[in-house]
Amino acid sequence: MKPVYRARQVVNAVNLSTPLGLLLAATATRPEGRVRKGPDGLLVAGGYRLPVPIASAFTVGNVILVRGDASRLTGTSRLLRHEGRHSTQYAWCLGIVMIPLYGICAGASMLLCGDWASYNPFERRAGLADGGYDRRPLRPFLRRS
Template identity: 45%
Template sequence: MSGMWKTRAALNWLNLSTPLGLAVARVARCTVERGPQGLRLARDYPWSFPSGGAFTIGSVILSRPGLTVENDPELLAHESRHAGQYAACLGLPFLPLYGLCAAYSFWRTGSPALANPFERAAGLEAGGYIGRQDQDRF
């Protein structure tokens, strides 16, 4: 594991976002494994909120049944960028910041992702929000 990923993983432990992600995974009865890039993979997340195939809390990627994030390099990179955003936002402040950006994006575009700077920085296409032809529309 590179120094950058070790640093990100350590920051997300210290800022309590990874412990929160592991607590959510435990309450949801997910199977948790060590993944690449210092990430934890929580499989078979059963609840409908939030929507989407996968989402990240700290350095924990929670995914729906049947989705193997590490087999989709673009999605893994997208979720890994979110783990970096948690570190950059000092952990838990990421959650309300993301919520505000999602609300703004929904107001502006009808989608919580398309005008959300966190999703745009993580890669809209890699996250499954748009196709190549839509890349410059928003």
Template identity: 50%
Template sequence: MRPRTRTVLTLLNGTTGTGLLLAFLTGARIRRGRDGLLIAEGYRLRMPPASCFTVGSVILTRRTADWLLAEERAALLAHESRHASQYAVLGPLFWPAYWFACGWSYSLTRSFGVRNFFERHAGLRDGGYPEELPLRPWVTRLKRR
């Protein structure tokens, strides 16, 4: 998806506004990123445990924007950018769909990301997730039947 289209859609569907509100409420400082993305550095809450996460076109991180924009984290930035595109398409429906996908993945593998459609589409390796984990024993038994 083109960055300008993504930016406009996430503004119109309210998810970027939600990301900015979350940044404000947690004391994060907003900086411009690449391709219309905003980076909220200094996010202070412990949840979620990831180093960064995206809401609309806002990437929230406990670290600095410079840390995220460094060349060695280009894959992570691309991963988060793909999540912003998912927000552009789904708008607020992203949240229940994403959490359902997390539950599905966790129920199968004990990982919120490995079998999560949204994380797979954003690039598991780029997001720091393992690309494959064994299925839980009950799933394996069910597949054999």
């Protein structure tokens, strides 16, 4: 593993975001959705069943939680790379502090364009297209001003 990914792994363990992700994986996934090792120090758990967040996959620390079968996330998957970038964001955003920051940014994006990802800097930095998002324009009344 590259040193940068090892550092991300250590930082996300210390800042408690990965332990939180593992707790979610243990409590909010189906029994068949056990945690497996992914590339670059990431952990992947399938079978996430809570209604929030609504995304098909999301990351908490170094843990990627996936609705349904996690085997679709392979080492070459664009979605896996997108979620890996979110893992790095957890390391830089002081761990679980990223959760409320992300929520604030998602709300602002929703107000700006009606979509929680398009103007969310966390999603934009992780790559909108890699995450399966289309970039939506600003709401019409905001485009005029």
